[in-house]
Amino acid sequence: MICPCGCRKLLHMNLMDDYDPYWNYILDGKVISLAPSINRLVGCKSHFFVTNGKIEWC
Ligand SMILES: [Zn+2]
Structure with a gap:
């Protein structure tokens, strides 16, 4: 991104947990x-979350 x-x-x-660091993701439709x-x-x-496809700044 x-x-x-x-x-x-x-x-x-x-997104592969074989390698560090990795991220868990939830795909809900698109x-x-x-x-x-x-x-x-x-x-x-930058420090942010991606939640339901939207950026949430920390
Ligand atoms: Zn930036």
Whole structure:
């Protein structure tokens, strides 16, 4: 996904639990929820949740 803050960085969230870190996801139709939150430690340092396809800033 593209970082929602507007910095246009491409973010990769690993969904395979063979590799760390990874995110749990729930796909409900076309809307996705991710857990835990996405916390960028570099660049824009955005911290947000993806819940029901929407960004929730921390
Ligand atoms: Zn950003």
